[in-house]
Amino acid sequence: MESSILTDKQKQQWSIDGYILLKGVLSAGESGNLKREVDRLHRRYVLNKAGVDPKSGLDRRNILPDSDAFIHLMDHPALFDVVLELMGPYIQLSMAEAVVRPPNPGYRGFIHTDGGQALRHIRVTETSWPLQIKIQYFLTDVTKPDRGNFTLFPGSHLRPYPEGDVPITAQTPGAVQLCAEAGDAAVFSHALWHGVSPNLSRRSRKTLIYCYSQQCFRTFDFNGHTPEVLERCTPRQRRLLGDLGRDWRPGAYFYSPEDQVEIIEQRSEVA
Ligand SMILES: O=C(O)CCC(=O)C(=O)O
Structure with missing residues (x-):
């Protein structure tokens, strides 16, 4: 990509802090529609189950089969060029995950890095492509701390974070509880320590989390996709889901296919 989507300030924050908060990337209509889809999943997979605590939240992975709106979001025009940059x-x-974090007084929140034991030990330089990024799309307003805020430790993607016997929480010195509105999105790098604060409000916080990694990695949520999902995707979306345009064979991911850049950099199409 030749031109830069990010401003100099955003690029600087990405390098130094390991995250950026993008304001208003989804329209009110889009975030409202996605929130309704998340509410539908919450009812279907949690609240409608017999004997469930009505205050239970949702943490549903691999949501692409559940709605075309979730498929469309994987290369949404407002964010995908940022991912490519x-x-x-x-x-x-x-x-691709849907999360509902209900009020939870007494909960301390949690902080971690992604990718288990290994990924937190890999800290790339400021000028390197990341191994992985995540986007957290906010579908409800979280405008004050302790409302189930996405919480992070700026700069922790560049240095070993002190781990010890004291649990790291949203109250640990250095923690930033992001305040955001429905339609905003936070983008963060793979080795950044992050998590969630307690939710002392009376409203559930609802978000979607999309993760992209370099193609030579294993995926977190998917082990292949059904034809039913792939048929609903554009060529670019299918490529993002591992359809390389050829059958898997040893070495299939050693180099990306020759048409990778052409397929991935095309403008978004609506499926
Ligand atoms: O719900 C949250 O904000 C936490 C998200 C998170 O921990 C993650 O994306 O790994």
Whole structure:
């Protein structure tokens, strides 16, 4: 990609802090529609189950089969060019998750890095493509701390974070609880320590989390996709889901296919 989508200030924040908060990337109509889809999943997979605590939240992975709106979001025009600018074109979608975090007084929140034991030990330089990024789309307003805020430790993607016996929480010095409105999105790098604050409000916080990784990695949420999902996708979306245009064979991911840049950098199409 030749021109930059990100401003100098955003690029600087990405390098130094390891995240950026993008304001108003989804229209009110889009975020409202996605929130309704998340509410539908919440009812279907949690609240409508016999004997469930009505205050239960939702943490549903691999949501692409559940709605075309979730498929469309994987290369949404407002965000996908940012993904390409940060990561380059040799990428795949690694996860798509819907989260509802209900009020939870007494909960301390949690902080972690993604990718288990290994990924937190890999800290790339400021000028490197990241191994992975995540986008958190906010579908409800979270305008004050302790409302189930997405919480992060700026700069922790560049240095070993002190781990010890004291649990790291949203109250640990250095933690930033992001305040955001429905339609905003936070983009963050793979080794950034992050998590969620307690929700002391009376409203559930609702978000969608999409993760992209370099194509030579394993995906987190998917082990292949059904023809039913792939038929609903554009060629670019299918490529993001691992359809390389050829059958898997040893070495299939050693290099990306020759048409990778052409397929991935085309403008978004609506499926
Ligand atoms: O719900 C949250 O904000 C936490 C998200 C998170 O921990 C993650 O994306 O790994």
